[in-house]
Amino acid sequence: MTSVIILLLVMQAVHFVCTCKLYTLSGHKAWEAAVPFYSAYILMKIIQRPWWWTILLYIPVVGNVMALVIWTDTSRAFGYRGVWWTLLAVFTLGLSLGWISWFGHPVYDSEYRRHRHALDSSILGAIVFAVTAASLIKAFTYEAYTIPTSSMEGSMLVGDFLFVNKMAYGTRIAMTPLSAPLVHDSIPLAGVRSYLKCVELPYMRLPALRKIKRNDIVVFNWPVDMPDEKPIDKKANYIKRCVAIAGDTLEIKDAVLYVNGKEQKWSERDRPQWEYRLMYKRPSYGSYFYQDLDAMGVEIHRYGYADPATGEEIVDAYLSDYMLGKVRAAFPGVKVEKQIKAPGVPETDSSWPIFPYGANYNVDNYGPLYVPKKGDVIHITPDNLSQYTDIITTYEGNTLTTDGTDIIINGEKTDTYTIKQDYYFMMGDNRHNSLDSRFWGYVPHDHIVGAPALIWMSIKADDGSTPLFKRIRTERIISFPMGEGPMKSYLLQTAVGAVVLYCGYKLWRHRRKNSKKGGEKR
Structure with a gap:
């Protein structure tokens, strides 16, 4: 927080030096340019913009875009309206106002509001407005995501395009205010970091619409994504199912x-899947059996090998209970074996060790494991320390050392620790093909982003031969990933509603135009 205060004071001082003469030219006092917050309110009057723009200016990330708008507005309000002056204001981050103020010939336009409309309707004005509006929406309400991997396959498919509701669990205020708008941790094509780490805001969250419930699908920042380098809100976005909440x-x-x-039960819309071994005699279904499975939407793990003892062909695939029923109905002669590791068998299918590190668990036989909640007083021993190390150090900012069997937190020997926030245990629905909490541990509450609200588009992976229009999953367009009952597309209803709204709007405009003509004749 100290770095934020220092930055604001430095920016205020620079603002005063660059604009105090412009404040005087517009009929205000020079000292008004030096007062934090109040100077922004006065500047809105000078450039004849709404007072509430002052609030937008101090919203993290959104404020960066608003500052560009305000700098260019100020330049234009004092007669410097050329495209080059606009670009100069943007690329010098407003420092060009200092040159205008001290070395230029600024003349204040008291009718700038009237002259501004033509400038606002320009392409540049439209772009700035669009970026500002999109930044506000992305920061506080909804953000677009895609499903890049198959870890949630069964419920969420690779190629699903989502809108994620950030308000569901409380909108988290951006923690890296000096960030480029509309991008995550890097700038596309340039491949450079999209934010500055020198200034970070403390964790803050707006009131939530609801609490995270067991079996909710949740979007969160991956806790172990470069934990010592990346700020929380710039870590990679993951989507998993919350199978256990704090206290479970x-x-x-x-x-x-x-x-x-x-035992946890699943709705028709929740379709966790596991790896199965499908075995068949070659004459029964031929050498293209795996392609038939792929056409059904089955995720194939391995194929093209046989059981040396029986000579049966083998395909390993990930199947939900629903898809397993479809496969059995379509291929009645196929033998099916669920691939489950016995208790105590080491986990070898991942390069990640099982969490807690050193535990004799695997993905099929795991736990019992407690999920900490805020206020818990945990008894810490050398045996369970690995379960809580990341919580104590990385997530809650303490120092932790050991001296033999002694545990030292923040320089003091102790055998207890009080948990400062809630934690969650996340698992992918593709239970045998998901890197999740079973490998890297708990998800802290301050890493929660939101809940998937809508699948607005879904496209199958490009196989090099199928055209785009045939790869679109129309049955998933405008569908809701969370809820009861089978997933259903509302594309038709949405299309009909859009046509009705458009026709209603056109009819309203037509009647309004005719009523104006009638009034002029009278």
Whole structure:
């Protein structure tokens, strides 16, 4: 927070030096340019913009865009309206106003509001407005995401395009205010970092619409994405299912999930899947069996090998219970075996070790494991320290060392620790093909981004031969990933509603135009 205050004071001083003479020319006092916040309010009067723009100016990330608008507005309000002056104001981050003020010949346009409309209707004005509006929407309400991997396959498919509701669990205020708008951690094509780390805001979140519930699909920042280098809000975005909330104890027995001792049940819309071995005699379905499965939407893991003992062809695939039923109905002669690791068998299918590190767990037989909640007083021992190390150090900012069997936190020997925030346990629905909390541990509450609200488009991967229009999954367009019952597309209803609204708007405009003509005749 200290770095933020210092930055604001430095920027205020620079603003005063660059604009104090312009304040005087517009009929205001020079000292008004030196007062934080108040100077921005006065500047809105000078450039004849709404007072509430002052609020937008101090919103993280959005304020960066607003500052560009205000600098160019100020330049134009004092007679410097050429495109080059506009670009100069943008690329010098407003420092060009200092040259105008001290070395130029500024003349204040008291009728700038009237002259401004033509400038606002320009292409540049339209671009600035669009970027500002999009930045506000992205920062506080909804953000567009895509599903890049198959870790949620069964429920969310690779190629799904989502709108994520950031208000659901409380909009998190951007923690890196000096960031480029509309991008995440890097600038496309340039490949450079999109933010400056020198200034970071403390964690703040607006009130939530609801709490995270067990089995919610959640978007969050991946906790172990360069934890010592990246700010929280610039870590990679992940999407998983929250299978256990703070205060829960989870356990997996033979691939069946139990939370607080109860087996978890899934709705028609929630379709976790596991790896199955499909075995068949070659004459039964031929050498293209895996292609038939692929055409059904089955995710293939391995194919093209046989059981040396029986000579049966083998295809390893990831199947939900729903898809398993379809495969059995379509290929009745195929043998099916669920691939489950027995208790104590080491996890070898991932380069990541199982969490907690050193535990004798695997993905199919895991736990029991407690998920910490805010206020918990945890008893810490050398045996369970690996379960809480990241919480104590990385997520909650303490120092942790050990001296033999002694545990030292912030320089003091202790055997307890009080948890400062809630944690969650996230798993992908593709249970045998997901890098999730079973490998890297808990997700802190301050890493939560939001909940998927709508799938607005879904496109299958390009196989090099199928045209785009045939790869569009129309059955998933305008559908809701969370809820009860089977997933359903509302594309037709949306199209009909759009046509009705458009026709209604055209009719309203037609009647309004005719009523104006009638009034002029009278």
